[in-house]
Amino acid sequence: MKFVVSATMNAGDLRQAIRLWNTYGDSRNPFAYVLVSPLFAQPATLRIVRELKEQQSSQVYFDSGGYYVQQGRLEYQELYERLLSFYIKNQWADGYVLPDWVPTSRDSPEEVRDKVLATVTVAKIFYDELPDLLKERVLAVVHAHTIEQVILCVETYRQFAAKSIGFGSFGTSGSTNGVNIVTRQSVEILQALVNIATQNGLHVHVFGVSIPPILYLFQQLGVSSFDSMAWMKAAGYGNIFLPLMRGYLATYQVLGRSHISREQFEALKVLTGHRCHFCEDFSTLTSNRMYRAMHNLASMLDTIDLLEGGNFSHEQIIQIIAQCSPSYLRYYGSPMYLRYSGGS
Helix, strand or coil: CEEEEECCCCHHHHHHHHHHHHHHCCCCCCCCEEEECCCCCCHHHHHHHHHHHHHHCCEEEECCCHHHHHCCCCCHHHHHHHHHHHHHHCCCCCEEECCCCCCCCCCCHHHHHHHHHHHHHHHHHHHHHCCHHHHCCEEEEECCCCHHHHHHHHHHHCCCCCCEEEECCCEEECCCCCEEECCHHHHHHHHHHHHHHHHCCCEEEECCCCCHHHHHHHHHHCCCEEEECHHHHHHHCCEECCCCCCCEECCCCECCECCCCHHHHHHHHHHHCCCCHHHCCHHHHHHCHHHHHHHHHHHHHHHHHHHHHCCCCHHHHHHHHHHHCHHHHHHHCCHHHHHHHCCC
């Protein structure tokens, strides 16, 4: 399962993250695959992303910015023209996400239906307007709350999709519907999508993954790739990850949340086998936001290595999730999961 770093962030943070990793990181390259929303990234951020492609052979994917429509920062109709203009002028990326209109958990079934229909219709029109060179690199996005909507999306996209399609219909929360949350409905829709896409020779990419515990489920369901900026966002809120684990508050005490102690943290590192330069000194980790971000990034990579390497059995992985991220356990123990994955 391929990890794509989401890089629509402050240019200074991105530059510092690359420098820190190159100075203190390991031989793995977390910036081998990069996703950026060009309409909402700083020009300096785009320059850095292009440098990654030209100097480190990173694969770069342009996101549509549908997330920002979801947040109400621009209208869906406006997204089309601005995105088409940018794509035509910038033909150096490896992938181009087609414009999408993200349903939210607050939408009625009728509103979800309208957004799904608009997404599949506009995606085809947008595709037809692209230069032939870019048509080979498009990624269409599936938004669906029903199996029928999944079928509609795949039936439409398979006519022009290159090799992959994306999934973005998680539940949403927050005042602007800007936080993706995993729900039983979204898991079941994702599984249906993977099954149908596979039958049509397509891989599935998942947009906007939050934290490591859900990655084992995605792997078992057959997801090919995912993107995430949670490693950076979580660090800003004082949270640290470990492989297969949710975020733990590491900076200060807040109402209703406990601060992880040095002793607890060291015990969890032993449990998962995690080691990195950025968490060697716990005091520095708690006081330095960028060290937390880089530690979180290393933990994301560790999670993928742990899942791909086969060193942990299904039972061991479930035990870690049960101990440290129990709210996610309901997906792994459900009849739906057992039916599709063969887990026990």
